[in-house]
Amino acid sequence: MNKKLLHGTLNTIILKLLKDNGEMYGYEIVQHVKTLTADQLKITEGALYPALHKLEGEGLLTVEYKRYQNRVRKYYRLTESGTKETQSQVADLFEFMRQIQTLLESKPKLG
Amino acid sequence: MNKKLLHGTLNTIILKLLKDNGEMYGYEIVQHVKTLTADQLKITEGALYPALHKLEGEGLLTVEYKRYQNRVRKYYRLTESGTKETQSQVADLFEFMRQIQTLLESKPKLG
DNA sequence: CGACTATGCCTAAGAAATTTAGGTATATAC
DNA sequence: GTATATACCTAAATTTCTTAGGCATAGTCG
Numbered sequence: 001m002n003k004k005l006l007h008g009t010l011n012t013i014i015l016k017l018l019k020d021n022g023e024m025y026g027y028e029i030v031q032h033v034k035t036l037t038a039d040q041l042k043i044t045e046g047a048l049y050p051a052l053h054k055l056e057g058e059g060l061l062t063v064e065y066k067r068y069q070n071r072v073r074k075y076y077r078l079t080e081s082g083t084k085e086t087q088s089q090v091a092d093l094f095e096f097m098r099q100i101q102t103l104l105e106s107k108p109k110l111g
Numbered sequence: 112m113n114k115k116l117l118h119g120t121l122n123t124i125i126l127k128l129l130k131d132n133g134e135m136y137g138y139e140i141v142q143h144v145k146t147l148t149a150d151q152l153k154i155t156e157g158a159l160y161p162a163l164h165k166l167e168g169e170g171l172l173t174v175e176y177k178r179y180q181n182r183v184r185k186y187y188r189l190t191e192s193g194t195k196e197t198q199s200q201v202a203d204l205f206e207f208m209r210q211i212q213t214l215l216e217s218k219p220k221l222g
Numbered sequence: 223c224g225a226c227t228a229t230g231c232c233t234a235a236g237a238a239a240t241t242t243a244g245g246t247a248t249a250t251a252c
Numbered sequence: 253g254t255a256t257a258t259a260c261c262t263a264a265a266t267t268t269c270t271t272a273g274g275c276a277t278a279g280t281c282g
Contacts, residue, residue, distance in 0.1 A: 007118030
């Protein structure tokens, strides 16, 4: 498992998954990331749940409890401002990765 | 300036720049990153110098003081293990970014 | 000359995001 | 009846970074 590299990307990933899937619950997000990345990336619950609560507190997410086979799941969904924030953060992250690639692919200095 | 997104990538960038350029001093690294990314990315000195000291302490870098026009610069260079570590970290970071892109480009779930 | 900017190194306090390491509870499989 | 999967959570510690300075020399502008 490729650890220690999620720094700074967790919120963006959460938002983007919610945008794609409409609504998701915490445990589902963890499993989804594991599946999509073929076990290469692992979101820890200790990072996920506080992040969800923070995004909710910022008004980017809403919560709805739903029953599913004697279980109660806590579904998260983007608000309007959450949708805007998602677009912004996804764009920023792509741009950031582009800059990192520029650095990692740069040739030796000229001067 | 794109802030708060460098998390976890600083060491890798330092190592890669040293690998490309043979030897560099701290201030030069800061300027180089600014130039290469057209002022989009800024390494702060408060992050850089402790990182350099840590990498040196781990045996990945060696230091050599050199005089340049009445100034003394502190040049860093990769050790053998530093070179290996660089390859490993650069590969990991590319792989990580690939996984992030997978997540950010994924379509809605099927099930 | 005086002030400001660039060069070049550094540290320390605090903030932010994460890992680690738990806890609680129900359901299912062996 | 023990273990695994599901489903939520928190708290302490760690890592990494920002902020905000300090110190010193060199060059430029008025």
